Amino acid sequence: MVHNQKISQVFVVDQCFDRRTEICRSLINSDLVPQPLENLRELLGCWPQSGCILIGNGEEEAVAALKEAAAHEQVLPVFVLFDHQSIEAISDLIRMGAAGFVTWPSSGEGLARTLKALLSISEPHLAQMKDVGSARSRINSLSNREREVLRGISEGLSSKEIALQLGISYRTVEIHRGNMLGKVGAKNAIQAAKLAWKASGT
Template sequence: MDRRRTIAVVDCNSRRRAAMTHAFSGSGIHVEPFETIDELADAWPRAEAIMVDDSGDAVADLVMLMAENGRWLPIIAFADDPSTDQIVKAVLAGAVDYLAWPCDAAQVIGALIGAESTGAALGSLKLREARARSRVQRLTRREREVLAGVAIGLSNRLIGEQLEISPRTVEIHRANMLTKMGAQHTSEAIRIAIEASLVA
């Protein structure tokens, strides 16, 4: 007998949530419905994955929420008649799969099976990236510019020349940058910048 699967569904459209719950329940998929990402945050689901209506920045917001809470579940985005650009954006933001609604339970089970194989590795990577981005976002524009210079191996003097500030000012920005990022040394700040995709 096939095992019963559980999926969280985040969708502000109550009719669609109800339709999913009804359509999937006959095929051994239990749906935990949530109206918003905030509601999901208040009662973290016991699911294998999260299906989220891909409206606005829902996928990126969900990845950020998971990074802040140190929890990861694979994200399967969905939308009515999604465009190629919409699908690409969602996958780049952290979705492991994308389904066009309406879809059937077999498609959802296929997405869950795929999420099992790729979700853990991608989840770890996306969590690290989201955490790193939140640390970089604490920096001022100038501190980010200094970080970018440090990350490509420029000295304080060369960074200063590039930014038209003194090497001493670069040094001050560098010290502030390390403190705000919670980095013990420059190499750690560079690693965080790479994880945040600030530098290649």
């Protein structure tokens, strides 16, 4: 199960002191361990290896948290505190990877039960996000030119066509291609293209 001891920590990110305190108090009697944070910057200094994030600072902070979660190889599920967001905003956040929405105020038992249920049903989604995060981390290790070569490969171009498109020699493309395959750990161009597609979330 996802909500085992590995994911017992809940990082409660909310600039509203009273609400943050109440949420943390409501989780104390459950097997979830609340970690209160005023803003996302406090979390970025040392990205945790396990747990989940509960964001209560509005849509802008939720978007930032989702981007950070996607950028790390150690992906954490991000839950958003429902605060009368529009249907469009909710759809956007779900599309970006929000694992669920939590209503507040709620009883302590109700909040813990909701988070555990969301953690359970978000397991396949989280596994997919981890795959995407791992792919993005490998792509981020490439130089700009290596990314351009990979982009060409993903579009089905041959090395000669990539060379023409980038205005460089065929030999230079082959060198960048070899370096790129080594960095991302791909055995061939097809594996590299699949990795690029996965990193893009498609």
